[in-house]
Amino acid sequence: MTLPLPGNPVRGSKTGQPIMALFDLLGRSWAMGIIWNLSEGAATFRELQERCESVSPTTLNVRLKELAGAKLLKRTVDGYTLTKLGRELFDLLKPIGKFAKGWSKKF
Amino acid sequence: MTLPLPGNPVRGSKTGQPIMALFDLLGRSWAMGIIWNLSEGAATFRELQERCESVSPTTLNVRLKELAGAKLLKRTVDGYTLTKLGRELFDLLKPIGKFAKGWSKKF
DNA sequence: ATTGGTGCTACATATTACGTAGCGTTGCTA
DNA sequence: TAGCAACGCTACGTAATATGTAGCACCAAT
Numbered sequence: 001m002t003l004p005l006p007g008n009p010v011r012g013s014k015t016g017q018p019i020m021a022l023f024d025l026l027g028r029s030w031a032m033g034i035i036w037n038l039s040e041g042a043a044t045f046r047e048l049q050e051r052c053e054s055v056s057p058t059t060l061n062v063r064l065k066e067l068a069g070a071k072l073l074k075r076t077v078d079g080y081t082l083t084k085l086g087r088e089l090f091d092l093l094k095p096i097g098k099f100a101k102g103w104s105k106k107f
Numbered sequence: 108m109t110l111p112l113p114g115n116p117v118r119g120s121k122t123g124q125p126i127m128a129l130f131d132l133l134g135r136s137w138a139m140g141i142i143w144n145l146s147e148g149a150a151t152f153r154e155l156q157e158r159c160e161s162v163s164p165t166t167l168n169v170r171l172k173e174l175a176g177a178k179l180l181k182r183t184v185d186g187y188t189l190t191k192l193g194r195e196l197f198d199l200l201k202p203i204g205k206f207a208k209g210w211s212k213k214f
Numbered sequence: 215a216t217t218g219g220t221g222c223t224a225c226a227t228a229t230t231a232c233g234t235a236g237c238g239t240t241g242c243t244a
Numbered sequence: 245t246a247g248c249a250a251c252g253c254t255a256c257g258t259a260a261t262a263t264g265t266a267g268c269a270c271c272a273a274t
Binding site: 217224 | 246247248249250253254255256257258260261262263267268269273
């Protein structure tokens with residue numbers, strides 16, 4: 001489980017172009033979902049697990065370490081929270097939520 | 108390989124909330140990379156494969172079918188191209204490319 | 215001392231992705 | 245008309261990831 005960081009050739013990106021490294025990081029199960037659900041505020045491990053529709057603790061734990069390593073979230077006394085960087089990313093994800101609603105009407 | 112569409116409970120989303128279905132679809136290897144690389148213009152299968160750092164044909168083919176099923180791209184005489192919907196999504200992905208550059212400087 | 219909550223980890227199984235080889239087709243060009 | 249090259253894939257074995265369930269070690273309150 002290699003941590004995809006810019007510069008590191010990883011799964012789905014041999015070049016390590018920033019955008020491809022980020023896509024690799026976000027393109028793993030629940031990565032974006034975790035960021036999305038954490039935007040509502042800090043959460044403990046188990047609470048976050050519930051918000052994420054009972055994702056398995058294994059996956060959650062691995063993902064949390066990856067996202068923390070990528071400086072998008074961190075663990076605090078209140079549980080896990082987005083970093084400034086993570087909130088910046090969430091702000092970019094947010095419009096995709098709106099898009100998803102329109103998209104869902106096409107089916 | 109279930110196609111994640113809104114309403115369908117799929118991998119990473121039991122509820123089928125639009126955003127979660129979309130995250131599931133995009134959270135698969137090369138899904139966002141394909142959209143990103145197709146934004147430069149239509150491409151044949153093999154050309155797209157090169158743009159995506161020689162992703163395996165198996166993965167590429169599966170992903171193309173999923174994204175086409177989700178109406179984000181389609182096959183034309185010029186090869187694969189983004190649909191209007193796909194270009195809309197790309198426009199939302201584009202700022203993430205900018206973010207990725209700033210992010211990459213933190214390491 | 216027990217109870218209930220926490221953050222995890224172990225482990226077996228299932229799913230997904232990869233890499234390589236190569237098939238069937240189409241469109242040249244010799 | 246035979247040969248070749250490029251096309252879009254598909255087959256198939258292996259490797260990497262994700263899942264689900266169980267439960268451990270820790271802590272605080274009862």
